[in-house]
Amino acid sequence: MSYPIKRVQTGLNNPILRSISEEIEEINQDLIIFCHKLVVLMYQNKGVGLAAPQVGENIRVIATSQRDKKKTKDKFLGETIMINPKIIERSKEMILREEACISLPNCLGMVRRHHTIIVEFLDLKGKKQTKKYKEFNSVIIQHEIDHLDGILFLDKVVKEKPGKKK
Ligand SMILES: [Zn+2]
Numbered sequence: 001m002s003y004p005i006k007r008v009q010t011g012l013n014n015p016i017l018r019s020i021s022e023e024i025e026e027i028n029q030d031l032i033i034f035c036h037k038l039v040v041l042m043y044q045n046k047g048v049g050l051a052a053p054q055v056g057e058n059i060r061v062i063a064t065s066q067r068d069k070k071k072t073k074d075k076f077l078g079e080t081i082m083i084n085p086k087i088i089e090r091s092k093e094m095i096l097r098e099e100a101c102i103s104l105p106n107c108l109g110m111v112r113r114h115h116t117i118i119v120e121f122l123d124l125k126g127k128k129q130t131k132k133y134k135e136f137n138s139v140i141i142q143h144e145i146d147h148l149d150g151i152l153f154l155d156k157v158v159k160e161k162p163g164k165k166k
Contacts, residue, residue: 003034006056008045010103012152017103021051021058021148024083027126031061035081035124038063042079045102049140051147054103060084062144066137082121085145088130089118097139099153109157113142 009016024031034057042050042063052061062085066077093115100108116134119141123129133141143153 001028002030003052003057003059005034005037005041008041008102009054009056010105012104012154014103016053016056016058017147017152018150019053019058020150021053021060023060024122027083027122027124031083032124035061035063035083039079039081047102049144050102051144053147053150060148062141062148064137064140064144066133066140069136081124082119082129082141083123085119085121085141085148087114087117087142087145088120090114091116091134095135095139096158097136099139099143101143101153103147104152104154107154109154110159111139111143111153111156112158113139117141119145 038050038052038055038061041055049062049064052059062082063079065079068075068077091114094112095115096110096112098108099111115138116132117138118130118132120128120130
């Protein structure tokens with residue numbers, strides 16, 4: 001099976017973006033090429049994450065970039081490709097952050113997500129990885145995994161602004 005990259009899919013009612021994507025059963029050379037292209041497209045579009053449906057393939061693959069974001073520094077840690085990613089633990093603690101999406105140009109909104117998650121996924125060698133992510137990195141991964149389930153961030157936007165108490 002080959003995975004041709006299509007143009008970036010946009011639109012709140014785009015059927016590709018609204019479908020549940022299929023699990024990957026075999027990591028072959030075509031899939032590996034697709035994953036590398038996904039990373040390139042993520043950077044070309046100035047994104048911090050990109051999911052396969054966003055380039056027209058309803059398969060469970062995401063590319064994400066990680067940062068070490070602290071008050072005094074913001075260090076880029078590189079990207080991670082996740083095949084069949086699954087969140088196996090979520091913190092009760094939530095965070096509210098502004099999100100955007102390459103598939104929804106000119107949209108911004110505040111979304112509440114889990115502060116910390118543990119994700120299980122396959123790497124490009126087919127090896128099972130279990131990793132913990134928090135804050136910024138956790139938010140990106142939750143946003144990208146939502147794409148695999150046909151969910152867009154605008155579905156989850158809340159009206160509150162950060163720091164505003166009710
Ligand atoms: Zn998105």
